[in-house]
Amino acid sequence: MTSVTSEQPAARFRLSADDKPIAIALGFVVVILTVGTVYTLITQGKATLLSPAYLLQQLQVGAFLGLVAAGMMLVILLGHIDLSVPWTLTAAAMMATAVGGPAAIPVGLAVGLIVGLVNGLGVAYLRIPSMIFTLGVNAVMRGLMVAHTGGFAPQTAATDLMQWLAVGKVLGIPVALLVWAIVSVAIVALLNRSALGKTIYAIGNKEAAAYLAGVRTKRTIIIAFCLCGMTAGLAGTLLAGYSTKAYQGMGDAFLLPSIAAVVIGGTNILGGRGRYLGTLVGVVLIVLLNSVLSIMQMPEAGRQVIYGTVIIMMLLVYGRRDNVTQ
Numbered sequence: 001m002t003s004v005t006s007e008q009p010a011a012r013f014r015l016s017a018d019d020k021p022i023a024i025a026l027g028f029v030v031v032i033l034t035v036g037t038v039y040t041l042i043t044q045g046k047a048t049l050l051s052p053a054y055l056l057q058q059l060q061v062g063a064f065l066g067l068v069a070a071g072m073m074l075v076i077l078l079g080h081i082d083l084s085v086p087w088t089l090t091a092a093a094m095m096a097t098a099v100g101g102p103a104a105i106p107v108g109l110a111v112g113l114i115v116g117l118v119n120g121l122g123v124a125y126l127r128i129p130s131m132i133f134t135l136g137v138n139a140v141m142r143g144l145m146v147a148h149t150g151g152f153a154p155q156t157a158a159t160d161l162m163q164w165l166a167v168g169k170v171l172g173i174p175v176a177l178l179v180w181a182i183v184s185v186a187i188v189a190l191l192n193r194s195a196l197g198k199t200i201y202a203i204g205n206k207e208a209a210a211y212l213a214g215v216r217t218k219r220t221i222i223i224a225f226c227l228c229g230m231t232a233g234l235a236g237t238l239l240a241g242y243s244t245k246a247y248q249g250m251g252d253a254f255l256l257p258s259i260a261a262v263v264i265g266g267t268n269i270l271g272g273r274g275r276y277l278g279t280l281v282g283v284v285l286i287v288l289l290n291s292v293l294s295i296m297q298m299p300e301a302g303r304q305v306i307y308g309t310v311i312i313m314m315l316l317v318y319g320r321r322d323n324v325t326q
Helices: 002-012 019-043 051-078 085-099 100-126 130-149 160-167 175-193 195-205 207-213 217-243 253-264 276-293 301-325
Strands: none
Touching: 019 276, 019 301, 051 085, 051 175, 051 195, 051 217, 051 276, 085 100, 085 130, 085 207, 085 217, 085 253, 100 130, 100 195, 100 217, 100 253, 175 195, 175 217, 175 276, 195 207, 195 217, 195 276, 253 276, 276 301
């Protein structure tokens, strides 16, 4: 009896398979903040990174990446991937600023929805691997936008509402952060409280088994890609407001970080397992890492090396074993 009771407290605090990567990511966040704080104390004489204003600013910047990562997570949970995000985001921004007025934001969302629908149909019904199909769609969107602008920077500007959503504040809190919070709550509710969320996890674990169990797999895949496209479209619309205009290739910087944020947060790249909290932590980690490297005036080459090394290290800690066992 003594041996049983002595082991119970240890088991009670044991991290689950889903909690472990989140804890590791949080540990890296603490390390990044510590290193950045020490550096600013030495060079500037103050702990810039720990100020509420600085942290809110970083969360505001991270909101755009967070929106993209939220949709990307849904697709990765299915065991697929969406490589059309860069030009879906760019096209949404360009079309939103081109239309302008009250229709700007709905048009940006509609562009994302249409691209997501095309991706979903191609993957679900044509059975083309998502990596190949979405990469092709990304190239098509790029061609369409280059044709639309003639290869030059668009001469249109973001609407006042787009700018307010991107840089405005409510009670000192960035509106972009509030938009990200609303989308996050919706994603959590979808994954944990809806039948659609259960089918997403089921398809990610084994699509054939889910189909035999009566799950409408094709419809679920299409919906997930549509939601991914819409979050990219929303991010593009807000980013255009942040920059006051749309520009060529504005979405290129979001593809790898969005995938990395999802995977770093513990979502299995093969699908079927992951928590949205991990994606949130992954976004914060990436944003803070880029910020600290920028403060240190790290050359772009060095920043890419460190950025990639951190991702590889975290994946080696918990990702390799999970993928081998599946």
